Amino acid sequence: MSDAGVTAKQTLLRALPAVDELMRQDAVARGSAGLPAPLVAQAVREALADVRADVLREKAASDTGAFGNTTHAQARRVVAKAAEALSPDGSEEAKSEATSGATSVHRLAERAALKRLAALRRSLLGRVVNGTGVILHTNLGRAPLSKRALQAVADVSRGYSNLEYDVPSGRRGLRDLHGETLLTALTGAEAALVVNNNAAAVLLVLSALAEGREVVLSRGEMIEIGGAFRIPEVMEQSGAILKEVGTTNRTHLTDYENALGEDTGAILKVHPSNYKVVGFTAQVDAQALAPLARHHGVPLIEDLGSGVLVSTQKYGLAPEPTVQSRIAAGIDVVTFSGDKLLGGPQAGIIVGTKAFIEACRRHPLARALRVDKMTLAALQATLLDYLDDNHKSIPIYEMMGATIPSLRERTEAIVEKVREAAASAGGPAIDIRIVDTQSTVGGGSLPEETLPSVALALRGSGGSAEGLAEALRLGQPAIVGRVEGDTVLLDLRTIAPEDDAPLADALVKLHE
Numbered sequence: 001m002s003d004a005g006v007t008a009k010q011t012l013l014r015a016l017p018a019v020d021e022l023m024r025q026d027a028v029a030r031g032s033a034g035l036p037a038p039l040v041a042q043a044v045r046e047a048l049a050d051v052r053a054d055v056l057r058e059k060a061a062s063d064t065g066a067f068g069n070t071t072h073a074q075a076r077r078v079v080a081k082a083a084e085a086l087s088p089d090g091s092e093e094a095k096s097e098a099t100s101g102a103t104s105v106h107r108l109a110e111r112a113a114l115k116r117l118a119a120l121r122r123s124l125l126g127r128v129v130n131g132t133g134v135i136l137h138t139n140l141g142r143a144p145l146s147k148r149a150l151q152a153v154a155d156v157s158r159g160y161s162n163l164e165y166d167v168p169s170g171r172r173g174l175r176d177l178h179g180e181t182l183l184t185a186l187t188g189a190e191a192a193l194v195v196n197n198n199a200a201a202v203l204l205v206l207s208a209l210a211e212g213r214e215v216v217l218s219r220g221e222m223i224e225i226g227g228a229f230r231i232p233e234v235m236e237q238s239g240a241i242l243k244e245v246g247t248t249n250r251t252h253l254t255d256y257e258n259a260l261g262e263d264t265g266a267i268l269k270v271h272p273s274n275y276k277v278v279g280f281t282a283q284v285d286a287q288a289l290a291p292l293a294r295h296h297g298v299p300l301i302e303d304l305g306s307g308v309l310v311s312t313q314k315y316g317l318a319p320e321p322t323v324q325s326r327i328a329a330g331i332d333v334v335t336f337s338g339d340k341l342l343g344g345p346q347a348g349i350i351v352g353t354k355a356f357i358e359a360c361r362r363h364p365l366a367r368a369l370r371v372d373k374m375t376l377a378a379l380q381a382t383l384l385d386y387l388d389d390n391h392k393s394i395p396i397y398e399m400m401g402a403t404i405p406s407l408r409e410r411t412e413a414i415v416e417k418v419r420e421a422a423a424s425a426g427g428p429a430i431d432i433r434i435v436d437t438q439s440t441v442g443g444g445s446l447p448e449e450t451l452p453s454v455a456l457a458l459r460g461s462g463g464s465a466e467g468l469a470e471a472l473r474l475g476q477p478a479i480v481g482r483v484e485g486d487t488v489l490l491d492l493r494t495i496a497p498e499d500d501a502p503l504a505d506a507l508v509k510l511h512e
């Protein structure tokens with residue numbers, strides 16, 4: 001078949017569509033919606049090169065019997081078929097299929113283009129509908145911002161701002177000042193500083209207050225928070241020396257007392273955000289350590305993680321220590337995230353005693369970890385919602401406060417819309433039902449705590465739940481659900497009401 005094989009390849013390569021022709025194909029045009037044209041053209045050119053290489057490599061690969069990828073294996077089948085059709089002793093049936101080789105190669109090109117476009121889309125930041133029921137989903141960007149915060153970002157960033165300018169005097173001002181007034185009013189602390197995230201806050205505090213000195217930490221608090229944030233490693237990076245006390249499950253006041261000495265630079269408490277120690281346990285509350293720290297003249301630092309300002313119990317969740325309660329308890333420096341239970345932008349917030357915050361501000365790392373005006377604007381607007389007694393309008397609290405009847409009503413409206421569309425399309429392509437489910441807070445906060453919720457349960461006719469979940473993820477907008485057994489669950493609690501219509505449309509599209 002070697003001569004026929006060569007001819008077949010040439011025929012197939014000639015049959016490959018041109019770049020602009022492939023770009024205009026329905027599936028490819030859909031797959032490239034909203035993507036920048038030059039990058040789409042490049043992706044399509046690369047896809048055609050992939051197919052060309054696959055078709056040409058087919059000979060060598062068939063000699064060795066090695067097929068590295070599925071496109072390649074498909075290319076081999078297409079070439080083999082075309083070769084048979086073109087060979088002088090090929091069957092009549094095969095000859096009549098000679099044109100189907102061209103069709104197949106078009107399909108190969110289309111598939112390769114969609115693969116390249118999916119990779120391009122993956123590399124761009126874009127919006128996602130969160131149907132997972134995890135409110136602070138770290139992979140999906142944690143806290144969504146309020147309309148007020150978004151407006152503030154636009155107002156401050158559209159033109160110029162007083163970011164580092166003192167308007168009354170017309171002189172240079174302090175970037176650090178923004179946020180401080182509101183943060184001290186809300187938490188009762190003397191001073192505040194905002195950096196890039198809480199990991200940066202912990203690094204800066206340890207560097208500024210305890211570099212080269214010992215930091216006393218309970219073995220029960222040597223934790224890892226998702227990704228690469230591990231307390232002992234951050235400590236090492238800061239130049240502070242870890243002084244472990246107590247045991248994994250139990251640490252007593254005497255353990256701290258015995259560890260404090262001339263080399264002590266600070267006492268650190270870390271809130272076990274994302275895990276629970278149960279059973280025979282004992283930890284010393286930071287409040288009990290305050291007199292000890294004062295006696296030795298070292299700062300008592302607490303990494304609170306989530307940093308909540310309101311009662312989580314009002315939302316039917318376990319209590320979390322509020323920032324203001326920790327300041328009132330005499331902790332010198334408290335750090336927390338801006339985008340966890342505060343419900344604002346990614347930020348690391350440091351509040352505490354003036355002298356310690358000033359030391360952080362002066363440390364060279366502070367410049368490297370500083371935040372942009374957009375962050376400060378969004379944070380300020382979020383804090384103003386708390387000061388205006390309006391925290392319920394912060395999206396994560398809207399989600400936590402959504403009632404079961406309101407969630408049920410929304411699911412019913414979506415189901416009705418989808419069933420009507422399915423009926424007119426000649427029958428349901430997916431089975432859609434309303435089920436009770438449980439949402440979680442996520443973001444390394446309130447482990448094992450759940451909120452009762454309502455979800456859409458989707459089941460495809462035939463295909464797997466994973467396949468259906470993938471189809472939803474690849475749509476526009478991307479919808480991320482939770483696969484449980486043979487169903488895909490879309491929890492309405494984490495879906496903004498204004499996304500109900502696009503969600504219903506996406507479900508209707510599954511019937512087309």
Ligand SMILES: *Cc1c(COP(=O)(O)O)cnc(C)c1O
Nearest residue numbers: 197198199225273304305306337
């Ligand atoms: C989440 C968390 C961090 C990390 O905060 P980021 O804002 O994500 O950097 C650090 N410490 C604790 C206890 C946390 O819960």
